[in-house]
Each structure stands twice: as structure tokens, then as C-alpha cells.
Amino acid sequence: MRHHLKRSIAHWIILVALAATIFVGDDSLADERLNGFLKKAVDIAQPKTVKIFGASVGRVEGYGTGIIVSNDGHIITGNGVYLNGYSTRVTLNNGETYPVKVIRRDSNLQLALLKIDASTPDFFELGETPAAEKGDWVIAVSNAFKVAERAEPLSVTLGILSLETKMTAKRRGTEVIYEGPLYLIDCITSNPGAAGGAVVTADGELVGMIGKLIESKETNTRMNYAVPEKLLARFLAGKPSESTQASTSPKGNSKPADLGITLFSLGGRKSPAFVDRVRRGSAAKKAGIRSDDLIVTLAGQTISNSTDYKSVLATLIPGEKTVIVVKRRNSLERFDIVPDEKK
Amino acid sequence: MGHQRVFELIAERIEMMFELSQAGKNKSGVSVGSSLIRFRGPRQDRVAGFPVFKTIALGVLVLGVILSTSLTHLNAQEDQPDIGLSAGILLAPKAFRAATKKVLPCLVTIESFGGVGAVQGKIGGIRRQGEGSTTGIIVSKDGYVITSSFNFIQKPRVITLKTSDGSAYLAKPIANDNTRKLTLLKIQNESKTGEAKPLNLNVAKFMSEEEIRVGQWAVTVGIGFGDVNPAISIGIVSAKNRGFGRAIQTDANVSPANYGGPMIDVQGRIIGVCVPLNPKSSSLASGVEWYDSGIGFAIPLYDQSIIEKLKKGKDINKAYLGIQPKPAKLDGSGVKVVTVVKASPAEKAGLKKDDEIVKLGKYIVQDVNQFGTLVGRFDSDSKTKITYLRGGKPMTSELAFTVPPKVTPTRPNPGSPKLSPAKKEDKGKKAQPKKSNAENENGK
Numbered sequence: 180m181r182h183h184l185k186r187s188i189a190h191w192i193i194l195v196a197l198a199a200t201i202f203v204g205d206d207s208l209a210d211e212r213l214n215g216f217l218k219k220a221v222d223i224a225q226p227k228t229v230k231i232f233g234a235s236v237g238r239v240e241g242y243g244t245g246i247i248v249s250n251d252g253h254i255i256t257g258n259g260v261y262l263n264g265y266s267t268r269v270t271l272n273n274g275e276t277y278p279v280k281v282i283r284r285d286s287n288l289q290l291a292l293l294k295i296d297a298s299t300p301d302f303f304e305l306g307e308t309p310a311a312e313k314g315d316w317v318i319a320v321s322n323a324f325k326v327a328e329r330a331e332p333l334s335v336t337l338g339i340l341s342l343e344t345k346m347t348a349k350r351r352g353t354e355v356i357y358e359g360p361l362y363l364i365d366c367i368t369s370n371p372g373a374a375g376g377a378v379v380t381a382d383g384e385l386v387g388m389i390g391k392l393i394e395s396k397e398t399n400t401r402m403n404y405a406v407p408e409k410l411l412a413r414f415l416a417g418k419p420s421e422s423t424q425a426s427t428s429p430k431g432n433s434k435p436a437d438l439g440i441t442l443f444s445l446g447g448r449k450s451p452a453f454v455d456r457v458r459r460g461s462a463a464k465k466a467g468i469r470s471d472d473l474i475v476t477l478a479g480q481t482i483s484n485s486t487d488y489k490s491v492l493a494t495l496i497p498g499e500k501t502v503i504v505v506k507r508r509n510s511l512e513r514f515d516i517v518p519d520e521k522k
Numbered sequence: 523m524g525h526q527r528v529f530e531l532i533a534e535r536i537e538m539m540f541e542l543s544q545a546g547k548n549k550s551g552v553s554v555g556s557s558l559i560r561f562r563g564p565r566q567d568r569v570a571g572f573p574v575f576k577t578i579a580l581g582v583l584v585l586g587v588i589l590s591t592s593l594t595h596l597n598a599q600e601d602q603p604d605i606g607l608s609a610g611i612l613l614a615p616k617a618f619r620a621a622t623k624k625v626l627p628c629l630v631t632i633e634s635f636g637g638v639g640a641v642q643g644k645i646g647g648i649r650r651q652g653e654g655s656t657t658g659i660i661v662s663k664d665g666y667v668i669t670s671s672f673n674f675i676q677k678p679r680v681i682t683l684k685t686s687d688g689s690a691y692l693a694k695p696i697a698n699d700n701t702r703k704l705t706l707l708k709i710q711n712e713s714k715t716g717e718a719k720p721l722n723l724n725v726a727k728f729m730s731e732e733e734i735r736v737g738q739w740a741v742t743v744g745i746g747f748g749d750v751n752p753a754i755s756i757g758i759v760s761a762k763n764r765g766f767g768r769a770i771q772t773d774a775n776v777s778p779a780n781y782g783g784p785m786i787d788v789q790g791r792i793i794g795v796c797v798p799l800n801p802k803s804s805s806l807a808s809g810v811e812w813y814d815s816g817i818g819f820a821i822p823l824y825d826q827s828i829i830e831k832l833k834k835g836k837d838i839n840k841a842y843l844g845i846q847p848k849p850a851k852l853d854g855s856g857v858k859v860v861t862v863v864k865a866s867p868a869e870k871a872g873l874k875k876d877d878e879i880v881k882l883g884k885y886i887v888q889d890v891n892q893f894g895t896l897v898g899r900f901d902s903d904s905k906t907k908i909t910y911l912r913g914g915k916p917m918t919s920e921l922a923f924t925v926p927p928k929v930t931p932t933r934p935n936p937g938s939p940k941l942s943p944a945k946k947e948d949k950g951k952k953a954q955p956k957k958s959n960a961e962n963e964n965g966k
Contacts, residue, residue, distance in 0.1 A: 339615060339754070341775075365774070395654070397746055398654055400778055400813055473635060473680055481633055481655065483633075483635060
């Protein structure tokens, strides 16, 4: 009986100890693992991201965010008039504030390179290899709405990389030439002061920099996006950006192309590209285009209206075969077409 | 992981250990039960102290095994034990990509040509619809595609579709569900002789109501950014039965980039069709203003009956009953009929002045406001039972809803899209049933 008692006491001691271990272990471990899974990334990104305060001009906010890209105080941010003032300053993660010198600007990518007289071990090393692919977690670190001041940490939001794409964009209603590739992200960064913030992976690696506020032409919505790291690297190295190269005419000094198509002019540049007349002996006639056809795509590009038609036509090279798709009655017809040289 | 589950694991482990020790033992006569805390087995032939020692040894062993097991089980992904629980979350992007890939064959890229070039005024805070392509979901092998009505707000004259294999078709709108902001398109595959060329499209599978849980991952997919690849956004299912029970709410981005596209779960099954929605307004573009607010909606299609209705070419609208209600009791509760509109569904159902409505379908009527919401749950072509008290005596009759009188339903092609901002039409909310107001919300 005594043995039995001893045994059961021993059992209970073990079990209680065991249960206690598991309770404690469960709570602390689960908490650390569940709730802190992005702590590392945030800890890495915060000291490498800075607050920028400049002059507010009219309705343009006088503040922004920037990323440190060298150990001797180079900072990249979104270009803006707020950097034009005499008293632009940068506040580091530790609260130290420095006056700023603007080194260089890129009006195409809307980037600005700044310099402060401070050295720091905390900076993003810019590389060419993409740190994230579509669907990966991304964390945006920025001072949107100037929520953080002095040594206060910046605001952190979570999202994923939605798409890497090229797009035409608008800024404040007017079309801009931003055609560079960019990373669309699904955390909301289209807010005042967020431009220049860091977008990092769950490991704290830089994906890109939050770009200036633009609206997509395709959807008419404000874009949440990052300028890819490799474009930042080229900007830092002083190389011309890819989109500048892309915007130069691809066909060099070749002659303009002609298809021999006259479109219906219904007044306005946004009217659909209905074929009015096809000139005899022209490229369109040879291909089989008729009047009343609606041009739907040309050379793989969607032709929404007569303006689209003109801009795509300007990129065609005489003698080089391409494809035109038209809507004729109830079907889509596809034709090969060889553009003539414009006389 | 809850403690309950940890204990289950412990029990499991201990059970296993004892079974093992049982198997290894034969003559010692130790018999231990398989429950966690109850050990059995009278032993007469033992040396004092030995069982205690043995028990402790066994306990230590058990402890080790349990700790290692529970830690392993704590890991969502066992192959990366060092990351721990977060591994599951960190690996989620793989699931997002796989799910998107799975749903792609059921999607189409929609292009619109012509129509109202520049819509005057703003559409839900956005100047006008973008110029990009939009997304649709294939719902039948023979070429029916469901998408958001918002994509045709500019009344395009020509609509083309492109499937994931690159084939392009012309399409025409068949009908609109104005309550859910959906438009059904049909691929025009008839040849010049009028014969239908057979299509064999990949049909999307929609999740059932029970399968969708609040809090589960949601991925929205859309082709609207002018790229062949869709853009994806993730979030969770925030709520079910929003917008008069017709929509699922999510915090994933739902915007003009993915209206008409699917909201899927991590297995690539479709939760719903992304649409702009504002439960307070029926205007076509209402809800667009929320595109980056963390509030988005997708319309589930638990059963295909909505699609079947739309296939017949008849638009679906909000139900119209045709009574003017007032509170039945002094405390504002209950619903009493003040007037019954002539030739309205209410009159046809036999409702009369001073009847007190107590039940509509399966729903119990509480007050006038709630009654309006109840009516809002029904479509214009639905039938239900209405129960009312007449002189204290309960009566039930069949009720067949209709559309409000003199309302021309909107269509992408004929008719004009409602482009007025949400504020304007909210005035019509408490409109009298006799006024035929196209924007009338309650249709009471």
C-alpha cells in the first residue's frame, strides 16, 4: 500500500511538472512563433529607413520617407518639390537629425538621391537580383501621414507582391511617362509621405522603394507599388534608367509605316477604330481588311480607340509582317499584314 | 495550439509508450492502463523502491518524447522545424501562387470597345473607368461567362474575350443581376450559317456556403492592370451574408483591377466574384470608393440558379412588395400595413390595410427597418410565404415578388448606366411605393 502511494505520488509529481513545462512552453513558444514571425524583418528594416522633412508647397505635403543605401549617408527617396527648400532634414531611426544635400534627381523614375554627413552600418545594399516573387510577403515601412516623429519607429504594413508589371500612369490627372517595370503590392502605400519608404521581404531583404503617388491608366485607381531594387541600384550608380532607354524610338531611323486604312472620324480621339476606307493596293487591302471592320488589336496591342491605332501604327516597321485582328459581324478575324512605307 | 490539443498529444504519446513497454515486458507482470493518469496493475512480487525508480525513469522518457512530439506538432511544417509555427505563414505565398495557377484556366480577359468615352462626373470617387482589360469567370462549357457589371459601365459596343489558351471571341451581354452587380456574357460562337461551333471551356467551381468560413485566407485575382498575368491580393474572409445576404466581405483588395475576377481560397476554389458593392446604395458604381479601404465584396454562387435565371435573358432586380408599412406597436416594434399598392405583389397575395405582418419566408418580422432589410434579401423574381395577423387571426399566403413598376432595368448595351454618385439616390431610401423611383432602395 505504501509502495502504491509512493508510486502514485511520483507519478503525480512527474505529471504536474510535465504539464507545467508544456503550459509554459506552449505559451511562450507559440507567442514568439505566431506573433513575431515578421519581427526580424521589421528589426532589420527600421534602422535603414529614415524620415524626411522639407518644405510644404501648396497642397503638397512637406515630408516623406527615404532609404539609406550606403554607409556614408546616401539616401534614395521619391523626387518632389518638398526637397527644394533650404532646410530639408533627415531624421534617423535613433532620432538624430541631419541637414540634407540633394545630389541627383531622375524625373523619369521620380527618384532623388540625397546625402547626409553621417556614417551608419545600417543601410540597404542594392543589388540586381529580385528578392521576392509574386505572392511573397512584403512589408512596407514608411512615415505615411507623418505619424512617427523623431526616434519613433516608422509605420509598418503587411501585404504581398501582387504583380511585376509595366504600366502607363497618371499623376494628378496628367499622363506621366513612367513606364518602368514596377512591383504592385497589396498593402496600401498610396498615402501622403509614404513615398521613399522601404518594401522588404519577410527576411528583411529590400524588394524596392515605395514610389510616388500615381494613378493607373488601366484602372483609374491609386497604385500601391514599389520601384524595383535594380532600378534603384542603377540610379545610385548613375546609369540611365531602363525606361528612358525604352522610350527612345525602337525603330531608329526607319521610315514611318502605312497600312492604307482611313478610320471613321466620329469626332474625338476616343472613338473606336472602325475602318472607313481601305486604299486600293495598300497593305490593308492585300491583307483582306474591309470597310466597317473594327480594329481590335494591332501587333498584339489592344486598340481601344483611334488614338491607340495611331500610336501603335507609329511603332510598325515597313516590310515587317505583323498581325491585325478585326471584328467583322459576329466574329473576330485575324490577318497577317505587311506595312508599306509611308509615301 | 490549444492546451486541449497538447493534452491530447500527451495522452497519445503516453499511450504509445505504455503499449511499447507492455509489449517489451512479459514476466514482470506490470500492467499499465492506457489512460493518461490512471495506472493499474497490482504487483506483489516486486522489490520495494523499484517501481518508483522505474516510474521515474519511464516518466523522464515520456517527458522527453512528449516534449519533442509537442514541439514537432507545434510546427506547422515539419520539414522546417527551426522556423516553427511561423513556417506555415511564411510558406503561405506558395499556396497563394498555386491557388492562382489553378484558377487561371477558368478566367477570361475582357476588352471593351466604344461606348461612352468620357463619363461626366465621378464614378464613386474615380473619374471614370480605366482603359484596361477586365476579368471574367467561365461558368459553362459552352461559353457563358460571369463578370462584374461595373466592367461595362461605359456601355461598350463591342466586347471581346480571351481565354487562358489565347483564343479570342466576341461576346454579348445576356442579362444583369442588378442586386449583385453581375453581368452574364455569352461567347458568340455561331458561324455565319448559324451553327454553334462547339466550345469546351474550363468551368469554374464555386465553394458551397458551408465551406466558406470567416477568417479563412482569401486571394483576389484580376487581369485589370494591363498584363497577361493577373495581379493577386490576399486577405481573409471578413464576414458572410453582407449586402442583404448576397455578398462575402474581405480585406483583400477588391478594385477595378479585379472586378469580375474571382476571390479564391488557398486551394484555388472560388469563393465569389469580385464586385464593387455598397449595401447602402444600388448604383452601379457604388462601392468603388472603397477600393483601398480594406473593405471589399465578392458574390458567392453557391448554387447555379442565378446563372440559370440570367441565361434566360431576364435581369434580376431587388424585390418589390408594394406596401407602406408603419410600426404596429407603440414601442416601434412590429409592422402594420398602411396602404397596399394596386396590382402589387402585396395586393395579389391578399394583404389588406391594418394587417400585421409577422413572418416573411423563414424570417420573423421585428420592426419596419428590419422588414425593409428582409424584403431586400429577395430577388424580384423570387417567391415566398408571408404570414400576417388579421384581427388577431394568423393567415399565410403565397407571395410572388416583382420589379417596381415603370422601372427600366439597366443593361450594359441598351439603357443608360446609373452614374450618379451614391449620395444622391440615398434620398430615395424612404420613398413611397407609389412613386416609381428607379433608385428606390426598399421597394416596399
